[in-house]
Amino acid sequence: MSGVLSYLLSCIFVTVVHGSMLLNIYTNGKYDSVNDIITLGAAVILLDAVYFIAMPFFKQRTYAVDFMLLLILNMSMIFQSCFGGVHFDVKHFITIIAALVSCRIGCAVCRNHRWIQTKKKFIWAGIGVLLVVILLFTGSRSMWIDLGFMSIQPSEFIKPLLVLACATSIAEQQNRHKVMGFNVVYDNLIIFGITAVVILFQWWCRDLGSIPTFAAIYASCFFMRICYPKAKFSKKTLIIAGSVVAVAAIIAIILAPAYVKARLFADIWSNPDEDGYQQTKALISIAEGGWFGKGPGKGFLHEVFAYESDIVFATISEEWGLLYALMTVLMLVLIVAMPLVNPPRSYYHGTMCAGVCAAFTMQMALNIFGSCNMIPFTGVTLPFISAGGSSMVTSGLMIGMIVAAQSPVFVSPSKKKDKHKQQKRRAV
Amino acid sequence: MEVSICAAALLDICAIILILASYIEKRSGAKVWGRLSNDMELVEGNHIYSLECDEILIGRHASADIRIQDMSVSRYHAMLNVTDGKWMITDIGSKSGVLVNGEPVRHVRLYEGDVISLGNRHLIFRKRRSDK
Numbered sequence: 001m002s003g004v005l006s007y008l009l010s011c012i013f014v015t016v017v018h019g020s021m022l023l024n025i026y027t028n029g030k031y032d033s034v035n036d037i038i039t040l041g042a043a044v045i046l047l048d049a050v051y052f053i054a055m056p057f058f059k060q061r062t063y064a065v066d067f068m069l070l071l072i073l074n075m076s077m078i079f080q081s082c083f084g085g086v087h088f089d090v091k092h093f094i095t096i097i098a099a100l101v102s103c104r105i106g107c108a109v110c111r112n113h114r115w116i117q118t119k120k121k122f123i124w125a126g127i128g129v130l131l132v133v134i135l136l137f138t139g140s141r142s143m144w145i146d147l148g149f150m151s152i153q154p155s156e157f158i159k160p161l162l163v164l165a166c167a168t169s170i171a172e173q174q175n176r177h178k179v180m181g182f183n184v185v186y187d188n189l190i191i192f193g194i195t196a197v198v199i200l201f202q203w204w205c206r207d208l209g210s211i212p213t214f215a216a217i218y219a220s221c222f223f224m225r226i227c228y229p230k231a232k233f234s235k236k237t238l239i240i241a242g243s244v245v246a247v248a249a250i251i252a253i254i255l256a257p258a259y260v261k262a263r264l265f266a267d268i269w270s271n272p273d274e275d276g277y278q279q280t281k282a283l284i285s286i287a288e289g290g291w292f293g294k295g296p297g298k299g300f301l302h303e304v305f306a307y308e309s310d311i312v313f314a315t316i317s318e319e320w321g322l323l324y325a326l327m328t329v330l331m332l333v334l335i336v337a338m339p340l341v342n343p344p345r346s347y348y349h350g351t352m353c354a355g356v357c358a359a360f361t362m363q364m365a366l367n368i369f370g371s372c373n374m375i376p377f378t379g380v381t382l383p384f385i386s387a388g389g390s391s392m393v394t395s396g397l398m399i400g401m402i403v404a405a406q407s408p409v410f411v412s413p414s415k416k417k418d419k420h421k422q423q424k425r426r427a428v
Numbered sequence: 429m430e431v432s433i434c435a436a437a438l439l440d441i442c443a444i445i446l447i448l449a450s451y452i453e454k455r456s457g458a459k460v461w462g463r464l465s466n467d468m469e470l471v472e473g474n475h476i477y478s479l480e481c482d483e484i485l486i487g488r489h490a491s492a493d494i495r496i497q498d499m500s501v502s503r504y505h506a507m508l509n510v511t512d513g514k515w516m517i518t519d520i521g522s523k524s525g526v527l528v529n530g531e532p533v534r535h536v537r538l539y540e541g542d543v544i545s546l547g548n549r550h551l552i553f554r555k556r557r558s559d560k
Contacts, residue, residue, distance in 0.1 A: 002452050006449035014442060024432050028431060028432060061453065062454070064450035067446055068446055071446075113482075171483075174521075292433065324432070324436050330443065341450045343481075344481075345481035346481060346482040346483050410482055412511045
């Protein structure tokens with residue numbers, strides 16, 4: 001009974017939050033016709049209703065992450081539809097539906113760790129295929145593949161695959177092999193090699209903003225491996241690994257191209273019309289928006305490049321206020337913190353949650369602190385809030401992994417086959 | 429201004445409601461886990477070790493899920509796994525070995541009432557009993 005009540009309460013409050021945002025647009029927003037708000041409101045409430053009805057059909061232990069995801073996605077829909085004046089952003093609506101679908105796919109694929117551990121070679125192969133695609137189609141100065149009607153960023157899809165690769169290799173820590181006097185776990189070497197190659201490819205594509213995200217995923221999984229029973233990482237090994245990473249980072253900064261160094265040590269206020277253009281405009285707009293914002297659609301930041309993706313936090317702060325922008329970020333933090341309420345029940349699910357949490361936290365930090373000039377500006381998207389299909393689909397997949405960890409399945413992968421065989425025998 | 433404050437306050441309340449809902453679901457989640465894991469537990473004298481997750485490490489080491497402070501037990505002694513509601517025990521390279529009902533084993537399925545011997549310590553694998 002309490003479960004049904006909490007489900008109904010969650011449905012009501014998610015809808016009320018979206019309704020209050022629409023009311024805010026009606027009273028404070030900039031719009032040409034009320035019909036624009038009605039169209040937007042109808043789409044948002046309809047999506048809410050459809051998902052509320054569909055959710056119980058997915059047999060899960062908990063639906064809290066699903067509610068949070070729907071809340072954030074429709075908030076994102078409302079934000080994106082208000083930038084520069086209220087309009088219904090059809091493209092963003094489609095990407096939101098794609099994110100919800102990919103979340104379901106991510107959940108279905110990742111629930112059973114025994115099954116997916118038998119498929120880990122396909123995951124490695126998937127990363128390999130994406131790297132080949134990057135090599136052949138994006139070129140060394142780009143990260144996009146232009147299909148005409150849409151653009152795809154293949155490196156985004158490596159993020160969930162890397163998380164899965166790390167999680168599926170965690171159980172191999174006890175399979176040690178003697179190689180040249182060293183105890184070696186082959187999977188650890190493979191994951192390290194994959195991460196190193198991915199980072200090198202990002203360097204080659206000049207997509208340096210994604211490197212910290214991949215490094216964070218690997219680091220979180222490395223720490224999970226230390227926690228794994230009998231992993232036996234000695235203090236000496238850890239100190240050596242830490243020193244190697246520090247030296248590699250220093251060498252990377254020394255050998256970095258001139259434009260990267262310029263961005264690392266940029267003074268945005270000395271050159272506000274060129275290098276510091278986006279950040280200065282973002283900071284001014286955050287200050288002008290104040291705590292409660294100018295009103296949806298009334299900002300000026302929508303005239304600046306990448307207002308809906310790279311500096312989206314500043315655009316929301318300007319129109320909706322810093323308070324609302326910070327609470328949106330808090331919702332994103334809550335969604336990745338849910339494994340603390342319902343802890344994962346296996347090392348695989350734990351590693352997956354840690355990887356997703358690391359990726360999301362790093363992306364949020366790079367986007368928000370970057371647009372506020374607290375760290376160098378990287379152009380990384382804010383998960384679910386920034387516009388962009390590739391980012392939305394991969395973020396959906398990764399939240400699907402958290403949903404899977406909240407409702408895991410502990411079934412042998414051969415069970416279905418056995419049932420099928422038994423049915424055949426009976427038929428014979 | 430007032431509407432934007434109300435919208436922010438409602439978002440805050442919604443966040444709290446969703447966190448509370450997840451805590452309520454956590455309780456029902458524990459019942460589902462009980463069904464999944466066949467509601468088993470390990471008992472040694474007055475000590476009851478509940479089996480709350482897959483991959484439970486038994487050993488002397490501080491990081492072990494079931495820690496048995498006895499020199500006859502290895503730091504990383506055995507691992508418990510659950511699949512299809514069946515629990516399996518695996519010897520993960522212990523010195524004194526794992527015995528189930530007196531028989532040395534490497535990887536074997538556990539049944540209700542089995543006695544698991546790890547060094548000088550003996551644990552009983554049984555159905556969880558109610559607090560009453």
